[in-house]
Amino acid sequence: MTAPPAGRGGGRCLRQWRADGRARRSEEPRTGTQHWVLVFSCAALVAAGAAVLGWQRRDRTPAATSLAALMAGVAAWSAADAVFFSPVSAAVRLVCAPALYAASGLVVIAAFALARTVADPSWRLSRRAALLLAVEPALLIVAFAVPATRDLVLPGAHLDGPASDLRIAVGPLLTARTAGAHVLVAVAHTQLLRRWSGAAGVFRRQIGVLPATGALSTVGDVVAVLAIHNGSGVEITPLFTLVSGVVDSWALFRLGLLRLVPVAREQVVDTVPDGVLVVDPGGVLIDVNPAAVRMLQRLRPEVRGELVGRLLADVAGPRAVAALAATAGHGGHQVAEVRPGLWLDVRSSAVSDPRGRPLGRIPVVRDVSEQQERQAAVERLNEQLAEQVEVIERLRAELAEEAVRDPLTGLHNRRHLDRALAADLVRRPRAGELAVLVVDVDHVTTVNDRFGHAAGDRVLTAVAAVLDAAVREGDTAARLGGEEFVLVLPGAGRQQALERAERVRREIAAARHRLGGEDHAVTVSVGVAVCPSEAAGAAALLEAADRAL
The missing domain is CATH 3.30.450.20 (PAS domain)
Structure with missing residues (x-):
């Protein structure tokens, strides 16, 4: 193969070929950078929307705030990359570069906080810790802003050329910053994995989302570093972080991730x-x-x-x-x-x-000492109340008994006699006959006149004691009034009633009463009536016994 002859024509052809080649090469990178601008712009919009959704739901879960900050950082990072690779002036790129570092720093801090919050729902990023974490991005921005140290961040960066000529190299400060960010996130994800290994059920599935998306971001970062070293000049880390954040947002808002948080x-x-x-x-x-x-x-x-x-x-x-x-x-x-x-x-x-x-x-x-003390106090009050109720019931029974008792003799009064006699007459057909004895103390007026009413009361009380001793179970002894008494004998016929009346008469006559310093005897008269042979009703029966008296 021989070389073409040297001449103007040949030279023009060579120069034309070189010009056409340079034109084609300049057109292809320009089209590629425009694609990246479009990709980063769309990423910024998607991340901003996710950040807004996360912020609106910050009251529902403790991790929503960290996720909103993460997506806000991705949005700012992507927007800065879109502007950085656009056909803008060097001054604009000088402004975008610090914004890019600040946004990437926010992403690292938010990713750390998100992992820590899921690992320990009670954990909160303190203001002091946030300030300490913000020191590193701030120092990186200062180092880039100072021309003398700019090459430590981006060595050989020429920001005043066209976007197609931009090449990004990693300086030692940026390398150290990247390593520190990986260490920080790795520490948080280590705790997250420990929590995941000890969780169960729905909590295990929830926590497992974040290590998976964190691994995706790490892969994206590794790919971006390799691309930069190969000279492509495009950092695609925010795109992988965007995908991770979108998955986290989907899990948070659709699958209920972190809505139920386990408690340690x-x-x-x-x-x-x-x-x-x-x-x-x-x-x-x-x-x-x-x-x-x-x-x-x-x-x-x-x-x-x-x-x-x-x-x-x-x-x-x-x-x-x-x-x-x-x-x-x-x-x-x-x-x-x-x-x-x-x-x-x-x-x-x-x-x-x-x-x-x-x-x-x-x-x-x-x-439960207080409860037991209160219970013991209640039991003591119940015992006291039971005792008081018992006393009240006894007093009530005594009052009820006194209401049907004669206060002088202690025998039942006319009120009780009427009720008892009526009840005995109701039961009488089953019990047989029923006898009534009317007992009248003779000459009580004479005793009252000679010895006083107190002596007469003592005589009536003594007669009442004899009558009370003469009654059997079921019998009733009552004082009608004055010197008249009544004995009701259910089941007793005339002969039994007469025998009882005679015994009562003898016992009373045999008793001696000390009146006026001397012993005196009193006698009684007894009238007997039997139901049903002589009377049927209570009033008629008492009247018949009074006539017999």
């Missing part, structure tokens, strides 16, 4: 007001929550030092251990007084391994 065992056990103890089969205390520590200190103030690793009997005392042991015979529940005035409600559950071998017991202890 320490947050549950350490904050419950009940004392929780873990005891191994040998009776050694292997775990205890703060509430149980306070309770054990109340139980035995003399016990000092670390409680875990000591025998429960030494820490709690024999009475408390006996109460814990008694739960086995009471369905796992027992309320016992372990110290004077200190009552504990103990619930104990056995713990076994998957093979059924005992690992120990978990007693849950609650101080």
Whole structure:
């Protein structure tokens, strides 16, 4: 092959070929950068929308704020890249570069906070920690802004050329910043993976989303670094981060990710007001929550030092251990007084391994001293109330009895006599005959005139005592008024009634009464009437007995 002849024509052809080649090469990169501008612009819009959605839902889940900050950083990062690769002036690129570093710093901080929040829902990024994390992006921006240190960030960067000539190289400060960002995120994701390994069910599926999307962002970062070293000049890390953020947003807003957040065992056990103890089969205390520590200190103030690793009997005392042991015979529940005035409600559950071998017991202890004291007070009040009710009932019965008793003689009065006689007459057809005796004390007026009314009252009381002693069960002895008395004898016929009347008459006549310094005897007259032979009704029966008198 020979070289073409040298001449103007040949030279023109060569120059034309070179010009055409340069034109084609300049046109192709220009078209490629325009594509990247479009991609980054769309990414910025999508990320901004996701950030707005996350911010609007920040009250629903503790991770929504971190996710909103992450997507806001991706939006700013993508927007800065879109402007950086646009046909703009060097001054605009000088402004976009610090904004790009600030946005990427926000992405790192937000990714760290998001992972930490999911790993520990109670964790919050403090203001001091946020300021410390912001120091590194701020220093990187200052280093880029100062011409003397700009090459430490982007070595050999010429921002005043066309977008097709832009080439991005990584300086030592940017390399150190990237490594630090990876370490920071790796620490958070390590805790996240630990939480994922110990979670179960829906929580395990929820937490597993973030390590997966974090791995995707890491892959994107590695691809971007390799592309930069190959001279492509385009950093595609925000695009991978955008995809990760969109997946996180989808999981958050559509799948309910983080709507149900698991609570750590320490947050549950350490904050419950009940004392929780873990005891191994040998009776050694292997775990205890703060509430149980306070309770054990109340139980035995003399016990000092670390409680875990000591025998429960030494820490709690024999009475408390006996109460814990008694739960086995009471369905796992027992309320016992372990110290004077200190009552504990103990619930104990056995713990076994998957093979059924005992690992120990978990007693849950609650101080119920106040409840027991209130219950004892209520029981005392109930006892006092029962006693008062008993007294009231006794007084009521006494009042009711006094209402139907004659105050002088103690026998029943006319009111009770009427009710008792009416009831006996109702029962009379089943009991047989019924006899009524009307007893009249002779010459009571003479006794009153000679010895006074007090002496007459003593005579009436003595006669009433004889009549009261003469009645059987079911009989009724009553005072009609004055010196007249009545005996109601259910089931007694005429002969029995006459015999009873004669006995009463003799006993009264045989008695002696001290009147005026001398002994005197009194006599009575007795009238007998029998139902149904002589009368049927109560009034008629009393009238018949009075006539017989």
